[in-house]
Amino acid sequence: MIEVDQLTKRYGPTTAVRNLSFTVRPGRVTGFLGPNGAGKTTTLRMLLGLVEPSAGTATVDGRSFRTRPRGLRHVGALLDAHDVHGGRSARAHLHALARSNRIPVARVDEVLAEVGLTGSAARRRTGTFSLGMKQRLGIAAALLGDPPVLMFDEPLNGLDPEGVLWVRELFRRLAREGRTVFVSSHLMSEMEHTAEELVVIGRGELIAAESLTEFASRGTAPTVTVSSPDAGRLAAVLTAEGVVVTPHDEETLRVRGASAARVGELAHEHRFLLRELTTQTASLEAAFMELTADSVEYAAGETR
Amino acid sequence: MTTLAVPAARFTDLLAAEWIKLRSLRSTYWALGSCALVLIAFNANAARADYVNYPHYDGPIRREFVYWALRDAFTSGATMMMILATAGIGAITVVGEYGTGLIRTTFTAVPDRRALMTAKVLVVTAVMTVYGAVVAGASFAASQAILDGRGLGVAIGHPGAWRVVVASALLAPVSALVGMGMGALIRHSATTMILTTLVLLLLPAFVTDRYHWTACVRNALPYNAWVRLVDIGYGDHPFTLVPRFPTTVGGGWVVFAVWAGVAAVLTVVVVERRDV
Ligand SMILES: Nc1ncnc2c1ncn2[C@@H]1O[C@H](COP(=O)(O)OP(=O)(O)O)[C@@H](O)[C@H]1O
Ligand SMILES: [Mg+2]
Numbered sequence: 001m002i003e004v005d006q007l008t009k010r011y012g013p014t015t016a017v018r019n020l021s022f023t024v025r026p027g028r029v030t031g032f033l034g035p036n037g038a039g040k041t042t043t044l045r046m047l048l049g050l051v052e053p054s055a056g057t058a059t060v061d062g063r064s065f066r067t068r069p070r071g072l073r074h075v076g077a078l079l080d081a082h083d084v085h086g087g088r089s090a091r092a093h094l095h096a097l098a099r100s101n102r103i104p105v106a107r108v109d110e111v112l113a114e115v116g117l118t119g120s121a122a123r124r125r126t127g128t129f130s131l132g133m134k135q136r137l138g139i140a141a142a143l144l145g146d147p148p149v150l151m152f153d154e155p156l157n158g159l160d161p162e163g164v165l166w167v168r169e170l171f172r173r174l175a176r177e178g179r180t181v182f183v184s185s186h187l188m189s190e191m192e193h194t195a196e197e198l199v200v201i202g203r204g205e206l207i208a209a210e211s212l213t214e215f216a217s218r219g220t221a222p223t224v225t226v227s228s229p230d231a232g233r234l235a236a237v238l239t240a241e242g243v244v245v246t247p248h249d250e251e252t253l254r255v256r257g258a259s260a261a262r263v264g265e266l267a268h269e270h271r272f273l274l275r276e277l278t279t280q281t282a283s284l285e286a287a288f289m290e291l292t293a294d295s296v297e298y299a300a301g302e303t304r
Numbered sequence: 305m306t307t308l309a310v311p312a313a314r315f316t317d318l319l320a321a322e323w324i325k326l327r328s329l330r331s332t333y334w335a336l337g338s339c340a341l342v343l344i345a346f347n348a349n350a351a352r353a354d355y356v357n358y359p360h361y362d363g364p365i366r367r368e369f370v371y372w373a374l375r376d377a378f379t380s381g382a383t384m385m386m387i388l389a390t391a392g393i394g395a396i397t398v399v400g401e402y403g404t405g406l407i408r409t410t411f412t413a414v415p416d417r418r419a420l421m422t423a424k425v426l427v428v429t430a431v432m433t434v435y436g437a438v439v440a441g442a443s444f445a446a447s448q449a450i451l452d453g454r455g456l457g458v459a460i461g462h463p464g465a466w467r468v469v470v471a472s473a474l475l476a477p478v479s480a481l482v483g484m485g486m487g488a489l490i491r492h493s494a495t496t497m498i499l500t501t502l503v504l505l506l507l508p509a510f511v512t513d514r515y516h517w518t519a520c521v522r523n524a525l526p527y528n529a530w531v532r533l534v535d536i537g538y539g540d541h542p543f544t545l546v547p548r549f550p551t552t553v554g555g556g557w558v559v560f561a562v563w564a565g566v567a568a569v570l571t572v573v574v575v576e577r578r579d580v
Contacts, residue, residue, distance in 0.1 A: 045408075045579075048408075048411075048412050048415075049411070049415050050408055050411055050412070050579065050580050051579040051580070052577070052579060065415055066415050067415070068415050068416075069313035069414075069415070069416040069419065070313045070317075070413070070414055070415070070416070071412050071413050071414065071415050072412075072413050073310045074310075075412070077412050079408055079409075079412070080405060080408070082404075082405055083404070083405035083406055083407075083408045083409045084404065084405075084406055084409065085325075085329070085400060085401070085404045085406045086404065087329045087330060087331055088325070088328050088329060089328065092324065092325075092328035093328075095324055095328070096321045096322075096324040096325045096328065097321070097409070097413045099317060099320045099321040099324055100317055100318055100320075100321035100410075100413055100414050100420075101317070101413055101414070102311050102313075102314065102317045125330075141409065141413075
């Protein structure tokens, strides 16, 4: 379990993380979402004791990570896949990590096989690796100690589509095994098929901490699209019922504040011929964009 | 989930891990190997020059030749090169981790930074001490073997001969530790190299012994301590000037110890509190 309480990190005039509190529970994948610059990496670094908080606490299984003499059996983490020495082979890199935590060398080959870095790839210097291979190596390092808590910072960057599917399945499996799995991303689309729980932040502050379903229902209410040859009169009828109607084209209306069923009933009562009646549920992406719109540091097209 | 039982943390695991890190880098072998060959060849060449020129030397030099034979055992040119190389290698063991970002992976695996840096310091010190001993020992053997061609080689049992070898050998770990300390402090490779060279090689050349305080600074530098330690004719040799502020052999060893100790402590302590 990960617990973050009133966590704040200031870098001079910038406040990277402000008064952040949330809990990440075991047994499910929790997505850590926020636009670029929201403070995700800073929060993860504070959880791992790499960065000292300006205020507040960050604990893993009830303890500040810095107080543990060795880390790999408690937390497996992949922060940045480039955090390796390019002159060492993948195997030597993992071997040194394993040895420092008294993890049997046999485990190195196990995790290398698990992430698909076998044979000559394991013996190659990591400086020659693609980003995708480095991500796999970073995941192997995170798995080395068979830890109950895992943290990944933007792990899908640089992975090919097959790699993305593999990583998603891996995260779900780790969660099914009862582990705490905390995965950051700035893209909702990366999380919606993986995470059950979400922690959403913007400009260092908490926006939401809830299940994916709850989060989805927060976004824009569903819109109903209805089309009829007599759209003008239908609009009048619907408006009289207190529904918000926006004409889309000659025959089509966009309706908010009423379900498709209700629109259908009204049309039936007033004998309208309908050519289309559909519901557009708000996408998670849209909900995410809407909620974080205020906190995006540099929106596209914005002049500063 | 089958989490492995967590064994108690052992310091020796960290020593083993740092040793794996050092020996799994090809650059370690290249740097140490090529420097060793150059240094030994450099010293052997000084002996060869004396071997060739000996017939032209006059009486006083010939009478005091033990002094010159021991100067060939480890020349000051070789010493400067060794300081540069070993300080650089020491610095790289620290800045190499910061520069690549590996330090974050390392500290995530071992949150006890103090223990980790202590292990790193000990492994580098041990490797560099062995390295210095090999280079200084081989240089002594090669140079004296060449001079033996004229029956001029000095045996290791000769008074002062051991001191020349040991002082030259120890300069390797002392310089490496200074490099590590500077690396831990500065964390940026180019700046670390420049400042380390400045402190270890340029200061000794520029600080004079004109005033008492500059002489103190001068005598407190590792290179000058080495010069004192390998000067077996100090004070009575006709070819060297007696300095205005005399120094002692014991003082030379103390300078070595203080630089090594302070650099080691610095390396361990400065990483403790900083964000990475
Ligand atoms: N070492 C640092 N020094 C100064 N500012 C920093 C530092 N690290 C992060 N920041 C700032 O903190 C904010 C949050 O950054 P970060 O945690 O990297 O966000 P994210 O990972 O969500 O993209 C950004 O505005 C960033 O510029
Ligand atoms: Mg980030």
